Amino acid sequence: MHALPEFTLRRPSTLAEAAALLAAEPGARLVAGGTDLLPNLRRGLERPALLVDVSRLAGFAGFEALADGSMLLGGGTTLAAIATDPAIGARLPALAQAANAAAAPTHRSAATLGGNLCQDTRCVFYNQSEWWRASNDYCLKRGGDTCHVAPQGNRCHAAFSGDLAPVLLALGAQVELQSPTASRWLALQDLYRDDGAAHLTLGRDEVLARVRVPAPPKDLRSGYRKARVRQAIDFPLAAVGIAMVLEQGLVQSLAVGLSGTNSHPLLLQGTGELVGRVVDDELLRKLGKLVAQQASPMRSTVTPSNYRRQVAATLTQRLLRELAAG
Ligand SMILES: Cc1cc2nc3c(=O)[nH]c(=O)nc-3n(C[C@H](O)[C@H](O)[C@H](O)COP(=O)(O)OP(=O)(O)OC[C@H]3O[C@@H](n4cnc5c(N)ncnc54)[C@H](O)[C@@H]3O)c2cc1C
Ligand code: SF4
Incomplete structure (x- = not known):
């Protein structure tokens, strides 16, 4: 894994504001706990310019039983x-x-x-470091033109x-x-x-x-x-x-x-x-x-x-x- 790439972090105070930030910046990604997204960023699978952090958003966590x-x-x-x-x-x-x-x-x-x-879908040919994927010419899900799982097909099966x-x-x-x-x-x-x-x-x-x-x-x-x-x-x-x-x-x-x-x-x-x-x-x-x-x-x-x-x-x-x- 590599160090995290550079990005801007924003912490909106409502969900609608979070959605507006996502709408305004095509390269933005939402991050909550980060336990799926951050390892993927460190593998170079994505390079969002903006992360919209909802982990501290008031009222977003919790549950209630209705009548x-x-x-x-x-x-x-x-x-x-x-x-x-x-x-x-x-x-x-x-x-x-x-x-x-x-x-x-x-x-x-x-x-x-x-x-x-x-969370993202997973595959042994995808959840790998940048150099590993580069040495395999990447794959259809990101950066390449062939699926190594089903090379005859044209879709990803992760x-x-x-x-x-x-x-x-x-x-x-x-x-x-x-x-x-x-x-x-x-x-x-x-x-x-x-x-x-x-x-x-x-x-x-x-x-x-x-x-x-x-x-x-x-x-x-x-x-x-x-x-x-x-x-x-x-x-x-x-x-x-x-x-x-x-x-x-x-x-x-x-x-x-x-x-x-x-x-x-x-x-x-x-x-x-x-x-x-x-x-x-x-x-x-x-x-x-x-x-x-x-x-x-x-x-x-x-x-x-x-x-x-x-x-x-x-x-x-x-x-x-x-x-x-x-
Ligand atoms: C070592 C390891 C083991 C793991 N084992 C398991 C396992 O056994 N089972 C399992 O299910 N998962 C596993 N995970 C994956 C991960 O921990 C879970 O899926 C976790 O619930 C992801 O939640 P998060 O809040 O951390 O998501 P994040 O990493 O913050 O986000 C994951 C994705 O969901 C999007 N997202 C987050 N919240 C929202 C939202 N409210 N609305 C829209 N999009 C949103 C993000 O943009 C991102 O694309 C594992 C991860 C690691 C690193
Ligand atoms: S395109 Fe094929 S090799 Fe790549 S992640 Fe999807 S299933 Fe795996």
Whole structure:
């Protein structure tokens, strides 16, 4: 890694002001905890002229439970707060588990919810030093014209590897985006597109302000599991968040979110077919098949892509079995 490049730092006092600064300077980047962005700057992956620092912005961190049972979390809430606050642990245990599984305690004390959802995609050919990438003629995502993972193709397959998105997808979360003059809500899944080089639909002048998690249905069972090379301080090779309601042994609703396998966090399609059934070997086989069909890991990590596909399916089956067993 190199020293940080030169930049101007601005600390706005409102989110709208932050968005206006982003709008005014094409080379500007938002920085919150900096735990994803700063290593990337030190690798020379980006050279923004202006950093807009929202880490000290009043009212940006924190959360509140609303009367209807839904929960609002500020984009500036740290992963440490999400992982350890008893109110979140009681209401959204899977989210607390996911936050606790991200990075290391020191990262989590600075890393934010907004930064976790908006973090860059990752690839072994991309998260490297300048000289390493230069010696490989760079790649399609930045500076080059070939994808070393899929050289015949014309798109980037870098993987989205955030821990919180799969749980929030399974819980049906929405995000609020603040521009200089207005704000809008959208379903979390619509924040992403399937392109490793441009995986966010977020406008250049928008800031992720808040996340809304709808009121969990009564008796919701939820959980999070991730597989990684090291058992600490490591991104998921494959990860799964599940939210399920089981009544008298039958599945009433089932939502599954995946991370680490595709260029965007994936909300598994087709789980409606499993509603009304018992969680038995046949259901788990069908669920595993849905995951294996929709997860599309590429050779963007140190492990083979088919291994990650199988791990994603197995993690999902195991977690659902555990949740069904109570
Ligand atoms: C050694 C190491 C291990 C890690 N392990 C994990 C891991 O296991 N799991 C995991 O999920 N992450 C991991 N990370 C990545 C990182 O720590 C997390 O993703 C963290 O939550 C990022 O949050 P941040 O506030 O630090 O983001 P920043 O670095 O400040 O920002 C990240 C990106 O999001 C944008 N951004 C930040 N906030 C907002 C917002 N409110 N609205 C719009 N855009 C925004 C920034 O412009 C930037 O592009 C790891 C990082 C390191 C260095
Ligand atoms: S998937 Fe291809 S284009 Fe994308 S970062 Fe990796 S090598 Fe580069």
